[in-house]
Amino acid sequence: MSNNPLPLIYSAFLVLLLLSRSVQAEQPPVLKYNVTGSGNYFPYYTNDKREPGILPEIIMRVMQLADIQAKHVELPAKRTVKYLHLGHIDFDVISLEWLSQTEKQNPQFIYSDSLFTIEEYLVSLKSNVTNWQQLEAIKNQPVGTILGYYYYDDNHFKRVDFSSEKQLIEALKLKRIEVVILDKLPALYWAQQFNTDIDFGALHSLGNLKIRLRAEHQALLPKINMAIDELKQSGRLDAIINKYTKNIPPQ
Structure with missing residues (x-):
């Protein structure tokens, strides 16, 4: 009978390695x-x-x-x-x-x-909102949008990308653009923050x-x-x- 402990150590190492891999495999992904x-x-x-x-x-x-x-x-x-x-x-x-x-x-x-549920509208200053009561009104027109956001119909209008909802309301207030596409709640919030008299035109999406x-x-x-x-x-x-x-x- 051999007194060499190496085979036993090697076997124990293999068992620990297999157990470690098993535990890792069972851990759910983050x-x-x-x-x-x-x-x-x-x-x-x-x-x-x-x-x-x-x-x-x-x-x-x-x-x-x-x-x-x-x-x-x-x-x-x-x-x-x-x-x-x-x-x-x-x-x-x-x-x-x-x-x-x-x-x-x-x-x-x-x-x-x-x-x-989330609602998205054409948004404009109150003085201009009558121009945007139909979704078809934005066809081939410049429309304020947010860089990186999806718009299902952006091949129908000219995207003018801004960095955020905040900047869209600022752009309306400064009359850099006449109409933007915005979710209702951010539009109301940022209009309040900038004391901007906005109103809602046509519904752009409801989902x-x-x-x-x-x-x-x-x-x-x-x-x-x-x-x-x-x-x-x-x-x-x-x-x-x-x-x-x-x-x-x-x-």
Whole structure:
């Protein structure tokens, strides 16, 4: 019988190595995501760690309820789209009504159940808003948009990209552009901040915000949808929305 301990040490090392690999394989992935929008996407994103906005709070609660580890990655809107397509992040939040038909059918992505409804309008100064009561009015016209954002019909008008919702309202106030496309709540918030007399023209899109998840994570979707339903049924989703919208003036 050999007294050489090396075979036993080698065997123990192999067992530990296999156990380590097994533990690593069982650890769930940490999903990376972004919901910053332009960075001035109030009330959906506030850039305030204590009160980060509607979307960061909702996503945090959904992931906690679904028992999914997730990490927010700060990105500008244009890079978010690129990183999601390349797989550098795993999900974002979007309305299908913002997307072209081709992008809606992109097999790279799957979509969660609805979080809440979102409205997007043609927005102008009150003195000009009668010019923009029909969506067809923007055909071939310069329209204020946000760099990196989707617009399903942007082949019908001339995009004039600004960096944020805040800058769109500033541009209206300074009469640098006559009409912009904006979500209702950021439009009302920034108009209040800049004391700008805006009004709403034609509805550009009406849809539901959903989590857009890369298709390789499809197995997680049932857990995510159950968490969304629980958040709605408990009233916590509405409470988060009300927390950030209670001081925004009504139209």
